[in-house]
Amino acid sequence: MPMIYLDHNATTPLDPRVLKTMLPFFKKSFGNPSSYHRHGREAREALEKARHTVAHLLGAMPREIVFTSSATEANNLALRGVVRALRNKGRHIITSSIEHHAVLKTCRALEQDGCQITFLPVDGCGRVDPNTVSRAIRRDTILITIMYAHNETGVIQPISDISRIARSHNIIFHTDAVQAFGKIPIPPARELCDLMSLSSHKIYGPKGAGALYIKRGTPISPLLTGGHHEHGLRAGTENVPAIVGFAAAAEHAVKDCGKEAVRLAALRNRLEALLIDSVPDISINGKGVERIPNTTNVSFLSVESESVLLHLDLLGICASAGSACTTGDPEPSHVLLAMGCTPQQAQGAVRFSLGKSTTARDIDTVAAVLTDIVKKLRSISSVA
Amino acid sequence: MPMIYLDHNATTPLDPRVLKTMLPFFKKSFGNPSSYHRHGREAREALEKARHTVAHLLGAMPREIVFTSSATEANNLALRGVVRALRNKGRHIITSSIEHHAVLKTCRALEQDGCQITFLPVDGCGRVDPNTVSRAIRRDTILITIMYAHNETGVIQPISDISRIARSHNIIFHTDAVQAFGKIPIPPARELCDLMSLSSHKIYGPKGAGALYIKRGTPISPLLTGGHHEHGLRAGTENVPAIVGFAAAAEHAVKDCGKEAVRLAALRNRLEALLIDSVPDISINGKGVERIPNTTNVSFLSVESESVLLHLDLLGICASAGSACTTGDPEPSHVLLAMGCTPQQAQGAVRFSLGKSTTARDIDTVAAVLTDIVKKLRSISSVA
Amino acid sequence: MGEKNIVLCASQTDVIMKTDNHDWKKAYAPAAQHELEEHQGPVLFYNEIVIDHFTNPRNVGEIPDADGYALVGDPSCGDQMKLWIKVENGIITDIKFKSFGCPGAIATSSMATTLALAKPIAAAKQLTDDDVISALGGIPENKRHCSLMGIAALHAAIRDYETKHACFAA
Amino acid sequence: MGEKNIVLCASQTDVIMKTDNHDWKKAYAPAAQHELEEHQGPVLFYNEIVIDHFTNPRNVGEIPDADGYALVGDPSCGDQMKLWIKVENGIITDIKFKSFGCPGAIATSSMATTLALAKPIAAAKQLTDDDVISALGGIPENKRHCSLMGIAALHAAIRDYETKHACFAA
């Protein structure tokens, strides 16, 4: 059965070129970057080169990059680290109601620890209104965290405006740029924010690596304490092969980003056009505004997304409903509900996230297959 | 130049068989274990199989294993997680003064957060006296954390006795078993402790994976919040290749452990005997008591360990002074000082940690070379 | 010093085997198996029977002149289903359902209707979600709640039939 | 909405290049270089001159009838060294050291003695650890403190000589 993988926002296949850059660090250059000998030096050199690369791509200084094991860890470090460093200054955080769980659940946990969190609403397209950010700011606001581009809908936030507001109030600004980096051009980190989270496995890099950009001077405490790794901000023997792979993947992503964005946007738009044409009663969530080019989120009225997904899966097509890490939650997506979808619309939402391997043929196949699947499911639906 | 690697306690080369088990998860089976399709299922199956393997080897239930990115993270999760879960019960922790920095620095950080920590002393061989544990227990003691075997000296703690004391007082007991697991037989986790930390890259597995054994029912809060990964105790897309590799490495380590322990103990003893024979004024730290078989820690009086190491490195021999993650600290090892070494003895301490690749010939070479190096350095030493 | 458990240089296999022989297998293996299933996590491993009932659901449709009807919803997920029965001489002679639900809901509803068809009302009332699940050869742990919907609808439709019937009798 | 920076589907290279041309190179590159060196971390990248002075330290030994002598220690690491000088007509005609120290300490002491040898006292007093480090072609950032020991010992030995000399003159 031919495979069509349209779940690139969940994870991407590892670029074979990236794997190649990693292999030496599994084999000959296996050293611990903190070891006092040639093996250590080799590993250390590779680690610092990777840091240099990522810093350069972001428009940052190497010292401002802390490698983590994932973007989840980067988000946790950003939020918990700032809260701990500024605990005597204030306890109010502003975020949105549509953040990734790595931010949302962390905010909830911080709430239990005595923080106060403002969860901003979004409009029907899933965007935060910068004015609501301004209005939410209090004297004890220590952090604003708003994601760059959404994993479920692809919607891009008015991040520069929000950044400007944060800066004008001298409040630390964090953005989860996991789904933006490498997919769209982003301004130099130092112009945009104080903290930015990245993930390797979303850009054809290996799992097990992420990064937090930390602008020089940003008050932050470590989450993992121990040895003096990562400027004292993240203890634990560095995962050198993964970090090296992450840097290589980031380089490729940025280099290919321009062409690939155009190509994917065309394919994504084609998929949407085909579906609008052949499937009645659908809505495309977030379509009205700027989105990352590889993502579309489609609500098929009167059917349940998991049933669509299983039919697709049986035909060798991989897609998802919402983010991977809420798979299995019976509740409809918090994101779509926040955007004003009805529970039924939210239950019928399927995310297609395209990537390097996606072809026009894939798109045509998927559109055709979906037409049948939705027809079939509607024929047995109790709400059709 | 032939390479002799005697720094296995810092990190080990990846077993080629282990790399082989990992490769499919970089390539075809790259899925996110939380994704709703075949790629997700493949990854999920591999992840749960790995959990099963590690659980079985430890004498635990799969559900009691949480995979982390490193043992540092496992130690942080254990300490910070219990403190958070039991914050209304008490704030006193008992540990030793010779723990790995991942425990020691975390204790220091918790101290700043209002915990009270008892750092138990050790005897001249580096062992904690279980009676001191008993005496340190208070009504508000919530956790005892004592490492199993020491990374710098190899000394094994009277862990069963301490475990019994903890159990009889109903206090949660954590042990950092990073340097014990796979090197010596260890009792089933559930009989020994409530929490146990492991690291993959110390047993010929990949960097980027660790585990925390959490006995069913142990109160603990997550450190990384986000998606529902790892039973809700550790959010973040799972590093499937590393976890699969970790499990494979653990299997090999346990299987080979018996034979390898005998072989390495013989080689280690040979190294010590040769050095005692040919280098005057040395002392072997922790020699009097049970140690893991691959480790020896030798103080060469009147010379400075870094100078010994650089000479060794120039000859292609890799060793270390203390733990890798304190490399570059100018201060002498906190561990040796706690054992009653003079600062000078501590400054002259070199750790040799043997491993799979080590041969009798390596040992003879190293002993011969060291004789010359120490003679040379003593000839220029101001304290000789 | 009580270090009997830690025999330096002894074979690890011994300990593991001891573990196997003594407590591990007895105390942990069954639990472990259960735990594994429970923790296959959010990704679902449906078996072939379930897949078959999902892709070819039995008894889909509506019965315009039904004797009993029910609409039930699962509040946890917002899914819902409708179920109709036709009863003759106390026997369910026809049963149809429609479902806005997940694969688990569709397959269990399909199986529930299959089990109920041609059964006397009294017997159909005894059917439980466990019957449905075991007829399907099992269902992932976190999909158990879905199986309740089909059974709940069946029972509700029977109640509906009985209420109407009672009315007629009255 | 001020989204000018985010041009969907535009070439990423543009932004990166803009960054390069405008601020990045100017504002960041030099700092970045410095940062990289600083953050090569605990593992030390000694250059060949340093390695040479470490493996073949110059002027090792003692001068039994020295004119000046000093013992200095680095309190941060506990390392120490001894240094002897012989002075004739205000010129350092011989200099020897012994060191219980790290490679950085040995190499910098070796270089310090090399620089001081045959120099007039006045000139030797002007030597700084920066002179030593630059003569060595640089030393890892976290080893700078080691270079202080050789220079401190030299200056102390000169003071010792001058004190004794002053005594004689009195």
Ligand SMILES: Cc1ncc(COP(=O)(O)O)c(C=O)c1O
């Ligand atoms: C927007 C966003 N943030 C954070 C994450 C978490 O990334 P990771 O899997 O590296 O923890 C993801 C992906 O799951 C994401 O899409």
Ligand SMILES: Cc1ncc(COP(=O)(O)O)c(C=O)c1O
């Ligand atoms: C005893 C001990 N605990 C913890 C660690 C930390 O392990 P990791 O490198 O996986 O964080 C190490 C190794 O550095 C160790 O030897």
Ligand code: FES
């Ligand atoms: S998830 Fe709603 S019925 Fe299965």
Ligand code: FES
């Ligand atoms: S570390 Fe002590 S002198 Fe270099």
